[in-house]
Amino acid sequence: MEQKKVALKMIVDGKEKDITFEELALSNNLAQEALVRVLIDKKMIEPKDLLEMMETVKKERYRHIDEK
Numbered sequence: 001m002e003q004k005k006v007a008l009k010m011i012v013d014g015k016e017k018d019i020t021f022e023e024l025a026l027s028n029n030l031a032q033e034a035l036v037r038v039l040i041d042k043k044m045i046e047p048k049d050l051l052e053m054m055e056t057v058k059k060e061r062y063r064h065i066d067e068k
Helices: 021-041 047-061
Strands: 006-012 015-020
Touching: 006 021, 015 021, 021 047
Parallel strands: none
Antiparallel strands: 006 015
C-alpha cells in the first residue's frame, strides 16, 4: 500500500492529525466552491465575471508556458 505524503500536521482536541496533500486539496476545493456559491447567491458576482477572471488569471499564471 502506497503511503500518502503528509502536507501538514494539526492538533485537534489535543491529538495530532496528519493531513495529506489529497485531503488538503479536497478541503480547499470545497471551501472555494462554497465561497463562489455564496458570492453568486448574494449577487456579489456574476458567474460570467468569475469565468472571465479565471481565464485572465490562467493567462497570467501560465504565460511563460505559452511563450516557449
